[in-house]
Amino acid sequence: MQNNLITWYQQNHRDFPWRQNEDPYRIWISEIMLQQTTTEAVIPYFERFIQTFPNIIQLANASLEEVYKLWEGLGYYRRAKYIHMTAQIIVNQYNGIFPQTYQEILSLKGIGPYTAGAICSIAYHQATPAIDGNVLRIMSRIYLLKENIALNKTQKKITELVQDLLIGYDSSAFNQGLMDLGATICRPLHPRCEKCPINTFCKAYKHNQQMVLPINIKNIKHQEIHYITGIITYQNQFLLIKNPTGLLENLYGMIQYDIESPYRFIEEFEQQYQIPISIVSHIADIKHVFTHRTWQMHVYHFVLNEPIKGLFTLDEITDLPISTAHLKVLKAYLKTK
Ligand code: SF4
Numbered sequence: 001m002q003n004n005l006i007t008w009y010q011q012n013h014r015d016f017p018w019r020q021n022e023d024p025y026r027i028w029i030s031e032i033m034l035q036q037t038t039t040e041a042v043i044p045y046f047e048r049f050i051q052t053f054p055n056i057i058q059l060a061n062a063s064l065e066e067v068y069k070l071w072e073g074l075g076y077y078r079r080a081k082y083i084h085m086t087a088q089i090i091v092n093q094y095n096g097i098f099p100q101t102y103q104e105i106l107s108l109k110g111i112g113p114y115t116a117g118a119i120c121s122i123a124y125h126q127a128t129p130a131i132d133g134n135v136l137r138i139m140s141r142i143y144l145l146k147e148n149i150a151l152n153k154t155q156k157k158i159t160e161l162v163q164d165l166l167i168g169y170d171s172s173a174f175n176q177g178l179m180d181l182g183a184t185i186c187r188p189l190h191p192r193c194e195k196c197p198i199n200t201f202c203k204a205y206k207h208n209q210q211m212v213l214p215i216n217i218k219n220i221k222h223q224e225i226h227y228i229t230g231i232i233t234y235q236n237q238f239l240l241i242k243n244p245t246g247l248l249e250n251l252y253g254m255i256q257y258d259i260e261s262p263y264r265f266i267e268e269f270e271q272q273y274q275i276p277i278s279i280v281s282h283i284a285d286i287k288h289v290f291t292h293r294t295w296q297m298h299v300y301h302f303v304l305n306e307p308i309k310g311l312f313t314l315d316e317i318t319d320l321p322i323s324t325a326h327l328k329v330l331k332a333y334l335k336t337k
Pocket residue numbers: 138141142185186187191192193194196197198199200202203204205210
């Protein structure tokens with residue numbers, strides 16, 4: 001897998017001004033700019049910045065106002081402030097030479113594990129993972145990880161997996177290969193698996209789960225309830241239940257469970273209804289605010305292999321009383337068709 005990815009990267013990598021050489025200063029500036037901004041938007045800012053401050057000493061000697069001026073329009077100005085501070089730290093503590101160990105780089109202002117990993121691998125070819133949302137998504141798919149990637153323990157597990165994958169390979173090409181793969185092929189919504197250089201190693205592709213993974217359920221707050229909400233279909237019919245009690249008493253709606261994973265949904269459903277279902281895809285994450293609570297509905301499409309009581313066609317559904325929350329769910333599903 002590593003060889004496939006690295007060869008693909010060497011032949012297809014995207015051409016960015018920060019990829020012209022392996023200067024840690026340029027890589028650092030680009031990685032900070034890219035944190036909240038798209039590559040296309042960053043290019044002109046990066047070029048102006050490097051033209052004005054071609055090295056760390058010139059950046060350290062500039063005023064904060066000059067740095068802010070070049071940052072104007074990029075947003076998240078704290079990044080500019082930290083870049084300026086870090087340049088001064090490097091000049092004062094490291095004689096103006098960019099530090100070379102992961103721990104030293106991580107200790108600098110505004111540099112987290114991802115950026116430190118990216119700088120160490122791209123500039124110094126050290127075997128350091130650079131784990132961002134792209135890598136979490138790709139790894140979750142390759143290894144068919146059904147855990148929530150928003151959780152620290154899942155992120156730790158993925159970091160260890162990547163750490164192992166890097167041993168003995170060109171970490172710069174591997175990490176940048178993952179970055180490019182995530183941006184162009186293994187995209188969040190419609191991964192282009194047939195064009196993927198590592199598809200023969202991908203368990204999600206093998207089991208047709210690439211439209212479901214990763215599981216990414218964030219910010220589980222106390223006053224919010226997170227549901228896995230199922231659009232369950234049988235041919236052109238939808239499974240709806242009439243709520244016997246609760247907030248939506250007597251209204252029809254989708255089946256949903258207060259759980260964290262669509263795979264757990266299958267278990268709950270099959271236990272309750274004694275009929276097998278299969279998962280098809282992630283549809284949307286929908287928020288609905290009631291007076292006293294908020295529902296965060298993580299909507300997935302499932303199919304029944306056999307009919308069951310409670311199936312309705314779309315025409316029949318228009319005559320049923322349905323909660324607004326679940327009308328939103330239905331609309332989101334129909335939009336994908
Ligand atoms: S085969 Fe598809 S899901 Fe797997 S890594 Fe490639 S693009 Fe992503």
